[in-house]
Amino acid sequence: AQRVTQPEKLLSVFKGAPVELKCNYSYSGSPELFWYVQYSRQRLQLLLRHISRESIKGFTADLNKGETSFHLKKPFAQEEDSAMYYCALIWYGQNFVFGPGTRLSVLP
Amino acid sequence: GAGVSQSPRYKVAKRGQDVALRCDPISGHVSLFWYQQALGQGPEFLTYFQNEAQLDKSGLPSDRFFAERPEGSVSTLKIQRTQQEDSAVYLCASSLVAVQGAYYEQYFGPGTRLTVT
Known part of the structure; x- marks a missing residue:
């Protein structure tokens, strides 16, 4: 079965430090990968998707098919980045599979 | 513009009660999805509609769970004879x-945060 793993439940970094949220998936085909974010008291929202290859709020994510990873990175974390981050995948004709989430806490 | 709305936002049910959760999608959106999110977990897919047709219900955990979208707009997720393990946020x-x-x-x-006592 398709799976998404996020090994860290909680990640704490200081403001201005680099941050990397890890995501690995198990799927033999070519899924589409996403990062969703949920800020405190807000609804789940799309942060970025791998096919658009965008940088959103300073975050980037590169799909590594060899390592089946889609890690989320930001060179300089800000306090407003504190939130729950979910990695998710979808493959053709199917629906989302979400990872368990990583809570990012950016300390002042 | 208006986003997706859900009601009620919170529901407490006694074990064995039936509950109905409502979803109002964004106007014009053809596809509608239901997810269950247990505490400390990511959302898990329950079911999917395209217009009024329920194209995938493979994620519904038991036959106590039923979803409908009769006119291709508003959808209702119904849980019959609720159990404690049904406690979760339904997205x-x-x-x-x-x-x-x-x-x-x-x-x-x-x-909608459902708590079954």
Whole structure:
């Protein structure tokens, strides 16, 4: 079965430090990968998707098919980045599979 | 514009009661999804509609769970004879369309937190 793993439940970094949220998936085909974010008291929202290859709020994510990873990175974390981050995948004709989430806490 | 809305936002039910959770998608969105999110977990897919047709209900955990979208707009998720393990946040999402080979962004509602006592 398709799976998404996020090994860290909680990640704490200081403001201005680099941050990397890890995501690995198990799927033999070519899924589409996403990062969703949920800020405190807000609804789940799309942060970025791998096919658009965008940088959103300073975050980037590169799909590594060899390592089946889609890690989320930001060179300089800000306090407003504190939130729950979910990695998710979808493959053709199917629906989302979400990872368990990583809570990012950016300390002042 | 108005986003996806869900009601009620909070529901407490006694074990064995039936509950109905409502989702109002964004106007014009063809696809509608239901997810269950247990405490400390990511959302898990329950079921998916395209217009009024329920195209996938593989994620519904038991036959106590039933979803409908009779006019292709508002959807209701019904849980019969609730059990404690049904306690979770139920999320609804809508998108323009989801067809094989193409995907559009899902917009999520705020969720309904169901607590079964």
